[in-house]
Amino acid sequence: MNRDAGRFQYRDSEATTHLGEDENPPQGDQGASGDGWSTRAYKAIKPHTVDQARIARAVREILIAIGEDPDREGLRETPGRVARMYAELFSGLHEDPAIQLQKFFSESYDEIVLVRDITFCSMCEHHLLPFMGKAHIAYLPNGRVVGLSKLARVVDVVARRPQVQERMTETIADLLVTHLEAKGVAVVLEAIHTCMSIRGVKKPESICVTSAMRGVFRSNLSTRAEVLSLIFGNRGG
Numbered sequence: 001m002n003r004d005a006g007r008f009q010y011r012d013s014e015a016t017t018h019l020g021e022d023e024n025p026p027q028g029d030q031g032a033s034g035d036g037w038s039t040r041a042y043k044a045i046k047p048h049t050v051d052q053a054r055i056a057r058a059v060r061e062i063l064i065a066i067g068e069d070p071d072r073e074g075l076r077e078t079p080g081r082v083a084r085m086y087a088e089l090f091s092g093l094h095e096d097p098a099i100q101l102q103k104f105f106s107e108s109y110d111e112i113v114l115v116r117d118i119t120f121c122s123m124c125e126h127h128l129l130p131f132m133g134k135a136h137i138a139y140l141p142n143g144r145v146v147g148l149s150k151l152a153r154v155v156d157v158v159a160r161r162p163q164v165q166e167r168m169t170e171t172i173a174d175l176l177v178t179h180l181e182a183k184g185v186a187v188v189l190e191a192i193h194t195c196m197s198i199r200g201v202k203k204p205e206s207i208c209v210t211s212a213m214r215g216v217f218r219s220n221l222s223t224r225a226e227v228l229s230l231i232f233g234n235r236g237g
């Protein structure tokens with residue numbers, strides 16, 4: 001992975017203050033058509049689990065549509081296999097990431113906590129192709145700290161949904177603001193999008209970098225510089 005590619009595409013998301021709990025409706029859908037989830041749609045699908053039989057039927061249809069024979073030996077079990085895979089890849093739709101942040105410890109520690117290089121794999125909602133990379137999460141506690149593995153779990157749950165990287169970044173940041181009441185939260189995601197590397201413009205080396213800054217990391221330039229140097233600082237390249 002060429003770590004320098006795209007390093008400078010910083011895109012700070014606008015502060016969103018109305019988001020709470022797990023009810024993060026998609027903000028700023030990439031397309032202008034507004035074809036993302038509405039809050040209502042998200043609530044509507046939330047109680048359900050993944051309907052694997054339905055996926056299997058649909059995959060069989062795709063195989064027929066591309067001119068394949070879904071009954072030939074090599075493909076016979078493919079619809080069921082893909083259905084089980086999608087159930088796993090989209091399991092985060094039916095989980096509340098906030099649960100991971102409910103158990104915190106009261107600590108007077110008031111320096112930056114950073115967990116770097118949390119690997120993740122998510123699915124781009126525009127192509128249903130994976131994008132994968134690393135998440136870096138930092139926060140400045142306000143009396144509450146969580147187990148470090150919980151941050152990784154939050155990333156996992158949020159990643160296992162149809163996603164765009166920008167929204168994923170903001171969702172993670174807002175969860176920490178809401179549930180840890182941190183003085184500051186910084187989330188940076190770096191990812192390779194297979195929809196860019198295997199199709200379309202075919203740029204396998206490109207890395208998309210997104211960041212969401214909240215609280216002091218947004219308002220205070222030196223605090224923000226400190227967290228960014230902690231995240232990117234001592235990389236050998």
Ligand SMILES: [Zn+2]
Nearest residue numbers: 124126127195
């Ligand atoms: Zn895509």
